[in-house]
Amino acid sequence: MVQSAVSQALLSAEFLRSKLPGNRNGKVRETLLLVLPRADSLLEVLAHTHFTRAGLRVRMHVDVPGVGEVDCLINECLIVELDGGTHLEGKQVKKDQYRNNAGMRGGLLTLHYYYVDVVHHPERMVAEVLTVLLNREVGRYAPARYAPGWVPPS
Incomplete structure (x- = not known):
């Protein structure tokens, strides 16, 4: 309900946060961190929540030069697109x-990722994202000249 109200500009997360002072409202304020300023679909909200809870840095609706707007940019190096039937x-x-x-x-x-991934198999989706990020970190996507057995073109 909060996500819907924020998306429709009926209220802001900041307004709600200001109405929740004190220690006993900490969990509710924490939940407000999951609210997206703009959400085009429920899939975006769910995916953002899954990725954020996995400790990933997620930016939504990022304009990437040469690509255009992407659904998610994770850890500034991985694009995740959430695709519908079209x-x-x-x-x-x-x-x-x-x-x-x-x-x-x-x-x-x-x-x-598709609806079935985000809704029915979020743990698999998050695990795949984490695997790709780890592969990138350890250099598996390094230039070919650094790959074992690489032979330069003649």
Whole structure:
């Protein structure tokens, strides 16, 4: 209800926070941190909550140069797109692939998740995101010249 009211600009999270002073309201104030200033779908709210609770830094609706607006930017290096049914149409699939390519050229990996992932398998979704972030951290996406067995082109 709070997310809906904030999204519709009926009230702000700051206003609610100001009405919840004292120690006994700490948990409610903490919950307000999960409220998004703008949420285009319930999937975004749920995904943001799952990623935030996993300790990830999540920014929503980020304009990435060359890519456009992405649903989530996690830890400033991983794009997560939350795709609905229209993303399965041919024209949209092609657009998404070009956006993925643009993200890769800019050094950002992209993962796509659907309703079933966010709603029914959030733990798997979060585990996959954590795995990709770990792979990036240990250099598995390093330039080919650093990969074992790499031979320079002749």
